[in-house]
Structure formats: structure tokens, C-alpha cells
Amino acid sequence: MLVDIANLRVTFPTPRGPSAAVRGVSISLGAEKLGIVGESGSGKSLTARSILKLLPGNATLAADRLSFDGIDILAANERAMRAIRGKRAGLIMQDPKYSLNPVMTAGGQIAEAWRAHHKGSARQARDAAMDLLAQVQIRDPARVAQAYPHELSGGMGQRVMIAMMLAPDPELLIADEPTSALDATVQAEILRLMEDLVARRGMALILISHDLPLVSHFCDRVAVMYAGRIVEELRAGDLTRATHPYTRGLLDCLPALSHPQPRLKVLVRDAAWSA
Amino acid sequence: MRHRLKALAAAAASVPITLFGLVLVTFLIGRVMPIDPVIAIVGDHAPPDVMARVRLELGLDRPLLVQFGIYLNHLLHGDLGRSVMTSHSVVHDIKQFFPATLELAIVAIFVATVIGIPLGVLAATRQGSRIDTVVRVFCLAGQSVPIFLLGLLCLVIFYVKLGWAPGTGREDVIFAGTIPPVTGLLTIDTLLAGDWDAFHDALAHLAQPAGVLAYFSMAYITRMTRAFMLDALAGEYVITARAKGLSAARVVWRHAFGNISVRLVTVLALTFAGLLEGAVVTETVFSWPGIGQYLTVSLLNADMNAVLGATLVIGISYLLLNLLADAAYTLMDPRVR
The missing domain is CATH 1.10.3720.10 (MetI-like)
Incomplete structure (x- = not known):
């Protein structure tokens, strides 16, 4: 088991006492593609980032079990976490405009990721960066390596981000809404690229999204989160057999070309879901 | 890189203009103030003819614009005039x-x-x-x-x-x-x-x-x-x-x-x-x-x-x-x- 989470809780202090953002999530993951779906604030990002212990400074992390390849994350110190971050598990965020360092070149940032976990000269790191840029199908790696993030398009930026996170050869890739900030046509390209790289390297993937059909198409397994809990977990192919009213409600809200409806259904929430 | 240098050159070019403004304003404030520079030099009790002579020497009888022109001309030649207080050049x-x-x-x-x-x-x-x-x-x-x-x-x-x-x-x-x-x-x-x-x-x-x-x-x-x-x-x-x-x-x-x-x-x-x-x-x-x-x-x-x-x-x-x-x-x- 690569990732094993039991009863994960993430809480934030507020003036009116602690507020729980993740309320007892249990999930495990092997070398597979897991999709986590949910609306904003459902706790899907926090759940995934708990694996890397990259939570906001004021968050409190608790769990019955939280381990990565047998390593107890809860007990691990910063030093131990640094050996996991990047090296064994990478994180791709939503918008490369913000997640890339604006004053470092793309090549420099990739080379830095490579050098953080490989022994090698600056020259070797630069060559590795070029090679990685080619792997994420950038046509002119030499030019892009010299470019600053603001000179790249969103799709290019996200390719750079992927190259950077693949540099140390991790076993797990966490993609936190990697295509939400991109144009629809570019979204497909980036997803295909990720699918290809993950398959070729035999990596595990956690794909976080609020796009249920996309995730079910792309992943082996889907977990649906609502108000800090996993309300339903199913094989991607069984999505039509979902039983939880929230999942059903989400699916019903989607327009379908085969069954046109005069009015789209609206999701009616039940307070019992978040109890 | 080229347009960056161009932007920088533009910024540098604005310096003399700002300086000119600074000189003009400071000069005018100095002349408009109700202080008689002649008294500052010869004192309160100097005879009127001495006062008149010093006024003429300082060029204070000329129009303000001419005075400014003269000051500017001296300034460009590295001459800021003489300090009354220290009696050295400024x-x-x-x-x-x-x-x-x-x-x-x-x-x-x-x-x-x-x-x-x-x-x-x-x-x-x-x-x-x-x-x-x-x-x-x-x-x-x-x-x-x-x-x-x-x-x-x-x-x-x-x-x-x-x-x-x-x-x-x-x-x-x-x-x-x-x-x-x-x-x-x-x-x-x-x-x-x-x-x-x-x-x-x-x-x-x-x-x-x-x-x-x-x-x-x-x-x-x-x-x-x-x-x-x-x-x-x-x-x-x-x-x-x-x-x-x-x-x-x-x-x-x-x-x-x-x-x-x-x-x-x-x-x-x-x-x-x-x-x-x-x-x-x-x-x-x-x-x-x-x-x-x-x-x-x-x-x-x-x-x-x-x-x-x-x-x-x-x-x-x-x-x-x-x-x-x-x-x-x-x-x-x-x-x-």
C-alpha cells in the first residue's frame, strides 16, 4: 500500500473554536489512479496535501493512521518529509501563473528540483531539465528553459510544472485541479500527457477535480467528498451505479446530448449529508 | 533587454527636467520670502546709500526672470555664489x-x-x-x-x-x-x-x-x-x-x-x-x-x-x-x- 489514511482530521482554529475541514477521511492507494471529486471547501485538497504535510501553518493534522509507503507521516519531522516531498511524491497545483516562481527561469526551476534529489553538477542538472522539457512534449526546450513563467502560456506553464515534479522520479503524483485554469482544448492535452507519463513510469496518481465525468474517465477509482467526508467511493466504471444522493444529484445536473432535458436539474442539498 | 535600457534612458532624461523645476521653485521661494538679503549682509543700521549699492551689486534691481537666468548661468558653470554666513563660496x-x-x-x-x-x-x-x-x-x-x-x-x-x-x-x-x-x-x-x-x-x-x-x-x-x-x-x-x-x-x-x-x-x-x-x-x-x-x-x-x-x-x-x-x-x- 503506497498511501494509507485512516480517520484523517484537519482542523483550523477560528474565533468560535476549532473548525474541522476534513472530518475522518479513510482511503488507501496502491499504484493506481485515484480521483477525488468534490466542491470547493469539501476538503479534497487538504486530504491530498496531508500526505506531504504541506498544510497551511495554522492547520492541525490528526489521524489514526497516515502513512506513505510504510513511513509514518504524522511522526515524521521536516527532514524526513523533505526526503518524501519531490523525491517520492510530487504536487502539481492549479495555476502555473502562481505556482511557478516568477523570478526564476523555467529551466532553472526544473534543474533545481533535479539537483535537490540527485547528485550532479549544474551542467548535468541543466541537461536533465532539457530532457524533461522534451518529455513533456515541449517543442523548443532550449527556448522554454530560458523563459520566465510570465512569458509562457498556461499550458506551457503546466508542462513545466509537470516536468519539474517528474524530475526526481517520484512514485506518486498529486495533481490538484491541474487543468482548471486552462482552456478546454489545452486541458485535454495536459491530461493526456499526464496519463501517458504516469502509465509509462508506473506511478500512482491522485487527481483532484470538481469535474466528475472527467475524473471517472481518467481514473481507476473515484472518491466523492462532501463537507470534509468521503460520502461515496466507487470504481470509475460504476459511476452510473452511484447510490449516494449527492453523487446522484451531481450526475443529474449534467446536461446530456442523448437525453436532452428542457430544464437542467438543480442540486438540492440535504443537511443529513454533512452530519 | 533593449527596451529595458530605453525605459531606463527615459527615466534618466527626466532628471534634468526635475532638477530645473527644483532650482526654479527654490529660487522663487528665496526671492519671494519677505527677507531682505541686503540687510542680511550689511545689517540693520547701515546707511541707505550702502544698502542701495549692495542691492545693485547683488543684481536685485533687475527683473526676477533675469535674476534667475543669471543664477542658472552661474550654476551651469559650477558657481553657486557666496555664502554670507561663512564668507566662503557655497x-x-x-x-x-x-x-x-x-x-x-x-x-x-x-x-x-x-x-x-x-x-x-x-x-x-x-x-x-x-x-x-x-x-x-x-x-x-x-x-x-x-x-x-x-x-x-x-x-x-x-x-x-x-x-x-x-x-x-x-x-x-x-x-x-x-x-x-x-x-x-x-x-x-x-x-x-x-x-x-x-x-x-x-x-x-x-x-x-x-x-x-x-x-x-x-x-x-x-x-x-x-x-x-x-x-x-x-x-x-x-x-x-x-x-x-x-x-x-x-x-x-x-x-x-x-x-x-x-x-x-x-x-x-x-x-x-x-x-x-x-x-x-x-x-x-x-x-x-x-x-x-x-x-x-x-x-x-x-x-x-x-x-x-x-x-x-x-x-x-x-x-x-x-x-x-x-x-x-x-x-x-x-x-x-
Whole structure:
């Protein structure tokens, strides 16, 4: 088991006492593609980032079990976490405009990721960066390596981000809404690229999204989160057999070309879901 | 790169225009003020014919615009006129007084930067901790305690009570006139002369006023560094850097600090400019013979040539430092296009 989470809780202090953002999530993951779906604030990002212990400074992390390849994350110190971050598990965020360092070149940032976990000269790191840029199908790696993030398009930026996170050869890739900030046509390209790289390297993937059909198409397994809990977990192919009213409600809200409806259904929430 | 240099050239080209405006305004203020420069020279009780003659000599009977033209012409030939008070040429006076201010400002900004920036970074990385609170109170005090009070307290404690520091002024009287002026910076000139006793004396005299100014500037630099760093540390690229498995030091200094260094250069340049122009109070408290004191005394004595000259020097320093800050932005920040 690569990732094993039991009863994960993430809480934030507020003036009116602690507020729980993740309320007892249990999930495990092997070398597979897991999709986590949910609306904003459902706790899907926090759940995934708990694996890397990259939570906001004021968050409190608790769990019955939280381990990565047998390593107890809860007990691990910063030093131990640094050996996991990047090296064994990478994180791709939503918008490369913000997640890339604006004053470092793309090549420099990739080379830095490579050098953080490989022994090698600056020259070797630069060559590795070029090679990685080619792997994420950038046509002119030499030019892009010299470019600053603001000179790249969103799709290019996200390719750079992927190259950077693949540099140390991790076993797990966490993609936190990697295509939400991109144009629809570019979204497909980036997803295909990720699918290809993950398959070729035999990596595990956690794909976080609020796009249920996309995730079910792309992943082996889907977990649906609502108000800090996993309300339903199913094989991607069984999505039509979902039983939880929230999942059903989400699916019903989607327009379908085969069954046109005069009015789209609206999701009616039940307070019992978040109890 | 080419259009960056072009932008920089445009900024540089605006300097003479701003300077011209500065000269014009200062000149007009000097002439419009209800102070008779003739009386400043000959005194209240001079006979009327003497007054008339001096008025004619000074060219004060001519139209204002012509007077300005003459002043400008002299200025372009490096002549700022003669000071009534010191009876030297203003250029000579400035050469005497400005290095004293420069020396004070350089030491102050150096100390303030070396302490202030790490302190600001430290406070930002430990936001909300006890260290952060201590740093913030320390800075708040530095910014809000009036500098004359701080200066006087220093003198009372370190000079009067403890006797650790020498009194006011730049050097002890026994060294006065023994050091040949080369740079005008006493600490360097004494070193050049190889006179260790004089060097120690100059350094001891410098310590208090420079310390007071450094504390004041450091408070500002620390506050700005802390605020910039908090902003940068909240950036997503910092999470990316941590997700790459980089060390905390590298995340803080390479990634977060790397993003604010250009803005800090601007803060430092403007703080330094502020020290050059705004050390008047400190110079007065410590009887430091700098440009601020020269300007104040000249103003009180209606010595308009001296006032104009000193204002110009301060204005030019300010403009040049501003230009330097612009240059830093244009050349260092890849986003400026």
C-alpha cells in the first residue's frame, strides 16, 4: 500500500473554536489512479496535501493512521518529509501563473528540483531539465528553459510544472485541479500527457477535480467528498451505479446530448449529508 | 533587454527636467520670502546709500526672470555664489559639510540593512511567535520615538552617565586640522593618514549619531522586509518550492526573498535618500557639521545662496537614488518589460 489514511482530521482554529475541514477521511492507494471529486471547501485538497504535510501553518493534522509507503507521516519531522516531498511524491497545483516562481527561469526551476534529489553538477542538472522539457512534449526546450513563467502560456506553464515534479522520479503524483485554469482544448492535452507519463513510469496518481465525468474517465477509482467526508467511493466504471444522493444529484445536473432535458436539474442539498 | 535600457534612458532624461523645476521653485521661494538679503549682509543700521549699492551689486534691481537666468548661468558653470554666513563660496562649504552627512548616512544605512533585513525575514518566517512580537515592538519604538529624544537619551546615558562615548561633533579638538582631507569622510581620511588615534576618535564620534539614525532606518527596513516576506511566503510558488523537497533556508531565501529583493532595493535607496536629507535633527542634537545643519543655519540667517546650494545637493542625491531604484527594478525584475 503506497498511501494509507485512516480517520484523517484537519482542523483550523477560528474565533468560535476549532473548525474541522476534513472530518475522518479513510482511503488507501496502491499504484493506481485515484480521483477525488468534490466542491470547493469539501476538503479534497487538504486530504491530498496531508500526505506531504504541506498544510497551511495554522492547520492541525490528526489521524489514526497516515502513512506513505510504510513511513509514518504524522511522526515524521521536516527532514524526513523533505526526503518524501519531490523525491517520492510530487504536487502539481492549479495555476502555473502562481505556482511557478516568477523570478526564476523555467529551466532553472526544473534543474533545481533535479539537483535537490540527485547528485550532479549544474551542467548535468541543466541537461536533465532539457530532457524533461522534451518529455513533456515541449517543442523548443532550449527556448522554454530560458523563459520566465510570465512569458509562457498556461499550458506551457503546466508542462513545466509537470516536468519539474517528474524530475526526481517520484512514485506518486498529486495533481490538484491541474487543468482548471486552462482552456478546454489545452486541458485535454495536459491530461493526456499526464496519463501517458504516469502509465509509462508506473506511478500512482491522485487527481483532484470538481469535474466528475472527467475524473471517472481518467481514473481507476473515484472518491466523492462532501463537507470534509468521503460520502461515496466507487470504481470509475460504476459511476452510473452511484447510490449516494449527492453523487446522484451531481450526475443529474449534467446536461446530456442523448437525453436532452428542457430544464437542467438543480442540486438540492440535504443537511443529513454533512452530519 | 533593449527596451529595458530605453525605459531606463527615459527615466534618466527626466532628471534634468526635475532638477530645473527644483532650482526654479527654490529660487522663487528665496526671492519671494519677505527677507531682505541686503540687510542680511550689511545689517540693520547701515546707511541707505550702502544698502542701495549692495542691492545693485547683488543684481536685485533687475527683473526676477533675469535674476534667475543669471543664477542658472552661474550654476551651469559650477558657481553657486557666496555664502554670507561663512564668507566662503557655497561650493566650498558644501565640499566641507556634505561628506560629513554622507559618512553618517553610509554607516547608518549599512548597519540598518545588515541588521534590519535578516530581522524582518526572521519575524516573517515566525509570524505570530514571541520573536515576531519582540521584533515588531522594537521596530514600532524605532519608528515612533522622536529622533531628537533618542539622541538626547543617548548623550545622557553614554556620554554623561557612563562616559563611554565622546561628546558631540565629528572629532576631538586636539585632532582638528591635523588630518589632510582627501575624501572628506573622516574615518577614511584618518586611515589614509595612518593616524590610528584620530581614526578611533572619529569612529567614536560617529557611533552615537550613526547608531541613532541606524536604529530609526532599521525599524523601517525591518517592517518593510517583514511585510514583503509575509506576502511572498503566502505565494503558491513557496508551496511548490516546499513540495520539491527543498530545505527551509532555500525556500525562504532563494524563493521568497528572491521575489522581494528588487522591492527592497527601492526601500533601501529611498531610506538612504531620506538619511541624506532628513538627518537635520540628528545633526543638530549631536552638533554634527553636516549638510542638514548647514541648511538649517543658512535658512535662519537668510543666507539664500547657501540654502539654494544645499537644497540642490540634497535634491540631486534624491533624484540619483531614485534613478538607481528604477534601474534596479528595470534590470533585476524579469517581469518589467
